[in-house]
Amino acid sequence: MSxxxxxxxxxxxxxxxxxxxxxxxxxxxxxxxxLAVYYSLYNWTGFGxxxxxxxxxNYLDALTGSVFQxxxxxxxxxxxxxxxxxxxxxxxxxxxxxxxxxxRAFLRVIVFAPYVLSEAITAVIWLLxxxxxxxxxxxxGAAGLGxxxxxxxxxxxxxxxxxxxxxxxxxxxxxxxxxxxGLQGIPAEVRExxxxxxxxxxxxxxxxxxPLLGPTMRIWIFLSVIGSLQLFDLxxxxxxxxxxxxxxxxxxxxxxxGFKRYEFGFGSAVAVILFIICFTFALLYQRxxxxxxxxxxxx
Amino acid sequence: MRRIRNVCAFLLTAVTAVSLTACSPGGDSxxxxxxxxxxxxxxxxxxxxxRKAVWEQxxxxxxxxxxxxxxxxxxxxxxxxxxxxxxxxxxxxPPDIYQQWGGGQGAGQLPSGKVADITEQTKPWxxxxxxxxxxxxxDGKQYGVPYAAHTVGFWYRKxxxxxxxxxxxxxxxxxxxxxxxxxxxxxxxxxxxxGKDRWPDAFYWGYLAARHCSPExxxxxxxxxxxxxxxxxxxxxxxKAFLDTQPFQTGFVGxxxxxxxxxxxxxxxxxxxxxxLQGDWTPDTMASLTADKDLNSKLGWFPFPAVTGGAGxxxxxxxxxxxxxxxxxxxxxxxxxxxxxxxxxxxEKLAAVGAGLPVxxxxxxxxxxxxxxxxxxxxxxxxxxQTYFDIALPTAVGQALNDAIANFFAGQGTPETIVEAVNQAxxxxx
Numbered sequence: 212m213s214x215x216x217x218x219x220x221x222x223x224x225x226x227x228x229x230x231x232x233x234x235x236x237x238x239x240x241x242x243x244x245x246l247a248v249y250y251s252l253y254n255w256t257g258f259g260x261x262x263x264x265x266x267x268x269n270y271l272d273a274l275t276g277s278v279f280q281x282x283x284x285x286x287x288x289x290x291x292x293x294x295x296x297x298x299x300x301x302x303x304x305x306x307x308x309x310x311x312x313x314x315r316a317f318l319r320v321i322v323f324a325p326y327v328l329s330e331a332i333t334a335v336i337w338l339l340x341x342x343x344x345x346x347x348x349x350x351x352g353a354a355g356l357g358x359x360x361x362x363x364x365x366x367x368x369x370x371x372x373x374x375x376x377x378x379x380x381x382x383x384x385x386x387x388x389x390x391x392x393g394l395q396g397i398p399a400e401v402r403e404x405x406x407x408x409x410x411x412x413x414x415x416x417x418x419x420x421x422p423l424l425g426p427t428m429r430i431w432i433f434l435s436v437i438g439s440l441q442l443f444d445l446x447x448x449x450x451x452x453x454x455x456x457x458x459x460x461x462x463x464x465x466x467x468x469g470f471k472r473y474e475f476g477f478g479s480a481v482a483v484i485l486f487i488i489c490f491t492f493a494l495l496y497q498r499x500x501x502x503x504x505x506x507x508x509x510x
Numbered sequence: 511m512r513r514i515r516n517v518c519a520f521l522l523t524a525v526t527a528v529s530l531t532a533c534s535p536g537g538d539s540x541x542x543x544x545x546x547x548x549x550x551x552x553x554x555x556x557x558x559x560x561r562k563a564v565w566e567q568x569x570x571x572x573x574x575x576x577x578x579x580x581x582x583x584x585x586x587x588x589x590x591x592x593x594x595x596x597x598x599x600x601x602x603x604p605p606d607i608y609q610q611w612g613g614g615q616g617a618g619q620l621p622s623g624k625v626a627d628i629t630e631q632t633k634p635w636x637x638x639x640x641x642x643x644x645x646x647x648x649d650g651k652q653y654g655v656p657y658a659a660h661t662v663g664f665w666y667r668k669x670x671x672x673x674x675x676x677x678x679x680x681x682x683x684x685x686x687x688x689x690x691x692x693x694x695x696x697x698x699x700x701x702x703x704x705g706k707d708r709w710p711d712a713f714y715w716g717y718l719a720a721r722h723c724s725p726e727x728x729x730x731x732x733x734x735x736x737x738x739x740x741x742x743x744x745x746x747x748x749x750k751a752f753l754d755t756q757p758f759q760t761g762f763v764g765x766x767x768x769x770x771x772x773x774x775x776x777x778x779x780x781x782x783x784x785x786x787l788q789g790d791w792t793p794d795t796m797a798s799l800t801a802d803k804d805l806n807s808k809l810g811w812f813p814f815p816a817v818t819g820g821a822g823x824x825x826x827x828x829x830x831x832x833x834x835x836x837x838x839x840x841x842x843x844x845x846x847x848x849x850x851x852x853x854x855x856x857x858e859k860l861a862a863v864g865a866g867l868p869v870x871x872x873x874x875x876x877x878x879x880x881x882x883x884x885x886x887x888x889x890x891x892x893x894x895x896q897t898y899f900d901i902a903l904p905t906a907v908g909q910a911l912n913d914a915i916a917n918f919f920a921g922q923g924t925p926e927t928i929v930e931a932v933n934q935a936x937x938x939x940x
Contacts, residue, residue, distance in 0.1 A: 254938065256618055256621065256906075257596035257600070258596060258599060258600070258618060258619050258620070258621045258622040259620075259621030259622045259623055260621070272939070272940040273940065276940050279940075338766075338770070338772075339770070339772070342761075342765075342770075342772040343759070343760050343761040343765075343772070344772075345772070362760065362761040362764060363764075364706075364761070364764035365705075365760075365761035365762065365763045365764030365765070366764075367920060367921075367922075370764070450706065450764065451706055451707070451708070453705075453706060453708070453763065453764070453916060453920070454705065454706075454763035454764060454916070454919075454920040455763070455916065455917040455920035455921070455922045456913075456917070457920075467909075468940070470592050470593045470596075471592060471905075471909050472905055472906040472909045472910070473596065473618055473905045473906060474906055474940075475596070477940060
């Protein structure tokens with residue numbers, strides 16, 4: 212029997228184990244977030260005193276500025292494209308790679324390989340591939356499709372779609388691995404039962420496998436949308452948001468103004484807006500889409 | 511795991527740093543004695559081996575001649591300076607000596623209260639450096655010293671010009687247009703430009719503005735951060751006419767300036783383009799992007815051509831420089847070191863590795879190539895020196911200008927919108 216009353220002991224334990232983590236969280240997450248909100252209310256250049264208090268002017272400037280509006284639109288477009296292109300593609304490839312076929316392990320590695328690379332390395336590789344007269348153009352030329360050669364990164368109408376292809380190349384492997392894991396979780400008995408009932412392979416997939424993959428897909432959608440909203444590294448290295456802001460995202464806009472123009476107050480406001488958008492999406496998605504999946508897992 | 515360990519290490523360092531600062535009585539402030547023992551923290555932007563070694567040598571020499579002085583040198587990549595400097599100047603321990611490009615950007619750092627006024631210490635000798643030192647002045651006070659000057663002009667391939675039948679470097683815009691036509695006929699991209707990085711585009715507009723606007727108009731616009739005269743619009747109109755001749759390589763708005771063989775510098779270095787409007791650092795950059803060991807002998811230089819009817823001083827140059835600023839802790843000792851950096855032997859060392867044009871004219875013979883000597887002579891004779899506008903103007907305004915010009919290169923906007931971008935940004939509009 213301990214001499215310390217159990218309530219106190221429990222508190223001691225809690226503070227011992229939780230304390231350091233909590234301190235880190237407060238110091239490196241909550242405080243910076245609070246500071247960003249604070250700075251966003253000032254017209255601050257990043258040097259010396261905070262300067263003039265401008266209230267919500269920075270927010271107004273961002274939300275009414277055409278460049279920022281376009282940036283938001285670009286993020287949304289990437290998110291939507293991810294859902295309608297990457298998801299079906301990932302599912303198809305995952306179903307394929309889940310079958311018994313020769314070299315399956317090798318194919319899985321190949322598909323997953325790009326995800327292992329950092330975004331910076333991906334960007335540099337693709338810069339070389341896509342530069343005028345680069346690998347992409349040579350392949351098209353060799354295939355007799357020289358007429359399809361475009362200014363992949365220099366055409367304002369095309370640049371966002373080019374970036375989307377690179378994003379897909381990099382992240383499709385992650386989706387596939389996630390879905391493969393989901394597929395492994397579907398008991399063979401369920402499929403067998405469907406087959407016994409006379410369901411065709413397509414019917415089994417459509418009515419049994421896909422619905423059971425639902426939770427995995429919902430998680431993937433969540434990660435994909437959040438990732439699309441925060442898109443930065445690839446764009447920054449490949450295009451700097453150009454040409455003519457045609458590939459600006461909220462994050463590149465934020466860095467451009469905060470650090471390149473020394474508009475730290477304004478940049479903070481953009482950061483807060485980006486945070487609110489992501490946070491709102493996350494909350495709503497948890498509330499309406501993920502709730503079924505996480506029931507029992509959380510409170 | 512790695513990350514967690516890093517965080518712990520960082521925390522430990524932070525805690526130690528805080529407690530050390532708190533414990534040392536009186537801190538470090540007030541050691542204004544130029545001869546006392548001092549350790550400089552020095553941030554410069556030379557991250558390549560040869561240049562880094564030169565700075566190390568210079569520091570070692572200075573240390574040997576000045577016992578009590580020691581250095582903690584930290585090379586920082588060019589681009590990183592933009593993010594590191596605001597944070598460092600906001601902290602309690604900024605570097606003692608740091609890379610500084612002067613102009614409106616440098617003036618923007620003054621509210622931090624950390625940048626040292628070294629007017630008194632530099633007064634006896636700053637005049638010998640010529641007009642370039644003015645860029646590190648604000649309100650008549652000296653806040654830094656340049657160690658190298660830069661001038662922008664056309665770097666061209668003599669061999670490609672000869673093949674295309676161009677006998678003399680173009681001296682007017684009409685002659686430049688004629689050269690562009692001949693080069694196209696010869697099957698080579700006439701001019702390479704790194705439009706992805708935006709600032710190379712701005713050289714064209716900047717030079718046309720310096721040709722169309724008189725020195726008085728140029729000075730007034732930089733001082734008031736307002737462009738009112740029609741000459742600014744005319745620069746854009748001329749630029750439009752020039753862009754319409756399609757003088758650049760395909761995909762120029764997406765081409766980087768200095769990275770990789772496919773960059774604008776790489777294209778000239780490898781003979782895919784005939785010329786590039788760039789600073790004097792370009793031969794050095796080009797050499798690193800090609801296997802051609804003989805590149806230097808093929809490169810020539812000519813100044814930006816004259817325009818018809820411009821009010822600008824003929825031969826005015828678009829220019830800039832590299833310099834260092836001191837922070838308050840070691841201001842006097844730092845100013846003494848900066849004086850050493852502009853002395854002839856040091857300037858010769860810097861010139862020999864292609865760090866830029868010497869700010870001390872006595873070191874000019876140490877320049878390594880004939881074309882760099884040409885650039886130096888041209889700069890010395892120039893009747894007017896206009897600092898690149900993105901440096902001369904306050905940072906937010908300069909970047910807005912670069913963006914507007916880059917958009918113009920991509921076919922968006924008008925000559926008027928470029929000027930408006932400056933006036934709008936100066937008014938604080940985003």
